[in-house]
Amino acid sequence: MTVAAAPAVAFRIAPEQASDRDVVDALVLAAFGPGRYAKTAERLREQARLAAGFVATEDGRVVGSVRLWSVGVGETSALFLGPIAVAADSRRGGLGADLVAASVEEARRAGVGGVLLIGDPAYFERFGFTVAPDVRLPGPADPRRIMWLAVTAEAPSGVARPID
Numbered sequence: 001m002t003v004a005a006a007p008a009v010a011f012r013i014a015p016e017q018a019s020d021r022d023v024v025d026a027l028v029l030a031a032f033g034p035g036r037y038a039k040t041a042e043r044l045r046e047q048a049r050l051a052a053g054f055v056a057t058e059d060g061r062v063v064g065s066v067r068l069w070s071v072g073v074g075e076t077s078a079l080f081l082g083p084i085a086v087a088a089d090s091r092r093g094g095l096g097a098d099l100v101a102a103s104v105e106e107a108r109r110a111g112v113g114g115v116l117l118i119g120d121p122a123y124f125e126r127f128g129f130t131v132a133p134d135v136r137l138p139g140p141a142d143p144r145r146i147m148w149l150a151v152t153a154e155a156p157s158g159v160a161r162p163i164d
Contacts, residue, residue: 011058011064011095014057015052015053016065020055020062024053024065024067027062027063028065028083030085031085040138041118043139044071044160044161045080045082048069048071048080048163051070052067052079052103053066056098063087063090064084064086064087064090065084066100067081067083068107069162071160073157073160073161074157076113078114078115078156079106079110079112079114081103081115081117082119084100086099097126108151111151111152113151113153114148114149115151116132116135116148118137118141118147119147129147130147131147132146133155135156135159135160136159137160
């Protein structure tokens with residue numbers, strides 16, 4: 001007996017709309033819990049301007065999201081990526097990678113110096129991110145997880161800060 005393969009799931013990635021905010025916030029809370037509010041990355045996001053956001057939908061349901069925040073490091077403009085959140089029942093299908101790709105494309109379109117994030121090098125190196133040893137955050141962060149993807153500028157030096 002032959003078992004038919006399950007059909008591939010089709011996700012649609014689109015810019016986040018104001019009407020998506022509550023569901024994105026709930027998705028992020030479900031993915032990271034309330035402990036995320038104690039992290040340095042969250043402190044930076046609270047002060048930065050939201051530059052862009054993307055949602056992934058399946059059959060009209062938001063199942064993933066990512067946001068980009070306007071920051072600067074030294075004299076270099078950047079977008080701070082995160083958080084990336086994917087619904088538990090939609091993980092392992094490459095959706096997180098698709099959201100990262102949408103973020104990188106947005107950074108290229110915006111012409112910023114690069115994309116900054118705090119994340120797992122094993123995951124993000126495949127997108128071209130490298131550890132940024134000369135970038136610091138305005139609070140505690142593991143320097144081995146501070147990563148940069150150059151768009152128009154090589155890895156900068158200095159403290160990441162929100163910009164308008």
